[in-house]
Amino acid sequence: MIAATQGHRLMALLSVRDLSVAFETRDGLVRAVNDVTFSLDAGKVLALLGESGSGKSVTLRAILGLHPAVRTRVSGEVLLKGRDVNRLDEAARERLRGGVVSMVFQEPMTALDPVYTIGEQIVETLVQHRGLDRRGASRRARELLDLVQVPSPERCLASYPHEISGGMRQRAMIAIALACDPELLLADEPTTALDVTVQAQILWLLRDLQQRLGLAVIFVTHDLGVAAEIADAAAVMYAGRIVEQAPIRDLFRRPAHPYTEGLMQATVRRGQKGRALVPIPGAPPNLIALPAGCAFAPRCPRAYDACLATLPSFHPVAAGHAARCHLVA
Numbered sequence: 001m002i003a004a005t006q007g008h009r010l011m012a013l014l015s016v017r018d019l020s021v022a023f024e025t026r027d028g029l030v031r032a033v034n035d036v037t038f039s040l041d042a043g044k045v046l047a048l049l050g051e052s053g054s055g056k057s058v059t060l061r062a063i064l065g066l067h068p069a070v071r072t073r074v075s076g077e078v079l080l081k082g083r084d085v086n087r088l089d090e091a092a093r094e095r096l097r098g099g100v101v102s103m104v105f106q107e108p109m110t111a112l113d114p115v116y117t118i119g120e121q122i123v124e125t126l127v128q129h130r131g132l133d134r135r136g137a138s139r140r141a142r143e144l145l146d147l148v149q150v151p152s153p154e155r156c157l158a159s160y161p162h163e164i165s166g167g168m169r170q171r172a173m174i175a176i177a178l179a180c181d182p183e184l185l186l187a188d189e190p191t192t193a194l195d196v197t198v199q200a201q202i203l204w205l206l207r208d209l210q211q212r213l214g215l216a217v218i219f220v221t222h223d224l225g226v227a228a229e230i231a232d233a234a235a236v237m238y239a240g241r242i243v244e245q246a247p248i249r250d251l252f253r254r255p256a257h258p259y260t261e262g263l264m265q266a267t268v269r270r271g272q273k274g275r276a277l278v279p280i281p282g283a284p285p286n287l288i289a290l291p292a293g294c295a296f297a298p299r300c301p302r303a304y305d306a307c308l309a310t311l312p313s314f315h316p317v318a319a320g321h322a323a324r325c326h327l328v329a
């Protein structure tokens with residue numbers, strides 16, 4: 001589950017503390033991720049929620065230490081099994097990415113190499129990272145495709161990425177990510193227009209793998225219905241900050257932050273198809289000129305004077321549940 005206490009951090013598989021990522025651009029400093037703090041235990045599933053541009057992908061990339069040093073300012077701690085990703089050299093980071101944490105999805109078409117078959121790509125990963133010989137790697141590749149429930153593994157192994165469907169490509173990517181036996185999987189929602197049913201199936205597959213292999217998973221989704229069913233906890237991001245974090249049931253039963261409430265009213269959830277959707281009016285703030293107070297204030301139906309003047313800090317709502325809102329204080 002997520003928690004941010006000092007004692008808990010010692011046990012967590014992943015502990016992120018005061019993580020900030022800013023990009024130097026011609027127009028100014030883009031503050032994409034600001035003071036993000038959370039932790040995740042082994043075997044748990046965390047959903048990362050929030051509108052487009054709220055900093056979800058940048059956070060995931062920072063956990064992997066993937067941001068280039070050039071024109072990017074990364075500060076804070078990302079402890080994976082107690083080792084700070086930001087303080088390791090590239091070789092040590094690569095070993096963590098191979099053995100402890102893997103990323104799936106982001107851009108399925110660009111992440112797979114178009115000139116090699118799926119089989120060749122999985123085998124290559126196994127030979128390089130697990131030291132298997134080609135025969136052993138071929139056998140393991142077949143097992144991995146079974147694990148990710150590809151219906152015709154042999155055909156998939158012999159196919160080039162463009163020859164299989166988007167959903168199969170994602171399964172193949174998950175197989176590659178699992179090739180190194182990671183303890184944590186990061187799954188970014190595909191930006192390409194994949195069928196929503198296929199997306200939900202992929203998230204269910206992740207849940208199944210999580211249960212069978214004891215993996216920890218952080219996934220990004222816009223589908224709150226799926227998040228409600230498969231995550232243990234959620235963190236809601238707005239303008240680069242986590243504004244609410246909670247065990248998943250609490251978040252849906254008792255959202256404490258007006259932005260979370262708005263997000264739920266703006267999204268269809270399973271079993272609520274007839275309900276009218278109410279989009280959140282307005283747009284997120286410019287990340288180059290973030291306001292001094294609450295970044296949600298211009299859109300918040302409950303904003304008052306203090307919201308414009310002071311940045312709200314995290315206030316506890318219940319066990320494991322906290323929100324960054326003056327109303328919760």
Ligand SMILES: Nc1ncnc2c1ncn2[C@@H]1O[C@H](COP(=O)(O)OP(=O)(O)OP(=O)(O)O)[C@@H](O)[C@H]1O
Pocket residue numbers: 023025030032050051052053054055056057058059191287
């Ligand atoms: N290399 C970069 N240089 C400048 N700005 C960047 C860079 N990468 C990301 N950003 C900005 O950082 C902000 C957060 O981006 P991010 O990709 O994390 O959003 P997101 O929450 O994943 O959104 P989506 O749901 O659309 O995927 C956005 O405003 C984005 O434009």
Ligand code: SF4
Pocket residue numbers: 257258259294295296297298300301302303304307312324325326327
């Ligand atoms: S701090 Fe104020 S503006 Fe921000 S979410 Fe809470 S009530 Fe709304």
Ligand SMILES: [Mg+2]
Pocket residue numbers: 056057058188
């Ligand atoms: Mg993204």
